[in-house]
Amino acid sequence: MKYETIIDSLLERFPELITKYNEEGYYIEDLPYLVYGIVFIPYMIEIFNTEDEERKEQITQFLEEMLNSEEPKVSESAYIEVVEGVVSEREFLAKARKYFKEETIKSLDILEKEAGWIK
Numbered sequence: 001m002k003y004e005t006i007i008d009s010l011l012e013r014f015p016e017l018i019t020k021y022n023e024e025g026y027y028i029e030d031l032p033y034l035v036y037g038i039v040f041i042p043y044m045i046e047i048f049n050t051e052d053e054e055r056k057e058q059i060t061q062f063l064e065e066m067l068n069s070e071e072p073k074v075s076e077s078a079y080i081e082v083v084e085g086v087v088s089e090r091e092f093l094a095k096a097r098k099y100f101k102e103e104t105i106k107s108l109d110i111l112e113k114e115a116g117w118i119k
Helices: 003-013 015-024 032-047 053-067 072-086 090-099 102-115
Strands: none
Touching: 003 015, 003 032, 003 053, 003 072, 015 032, 032 053, 032 072, 032 090, 053 072, 053 090, 053 102, 072 090, 072 102, 090 102
8 A cells, every 4th residue: 555545445344434525525635644644533433333344444454554564654654544543432443453464453552552451
């Protein structure tokens, strides 16, 4: 995944987000931090409140791929825009943590320790 196509990658993997992306308008265009914060995070939370196990797996796999990207801007974006964006969503994390992969869990642990939520 390349940073230049990080929004396209999201919309290709989750085409159901295209409508929301388009509804938000031009002000989020080409601004991954806004797209991931305004479009992807609420979608993640919504999906983890359903029984859609396949979509939960797809979301966590996508996040893990971003965090493990060889391109630093992609992994940094995942950490800052997504993981930091959900760390305070305690109810969401209670449901989602069991689906998360290794790098996502490491990232969450760091942030939760900094916040004092875990030792």
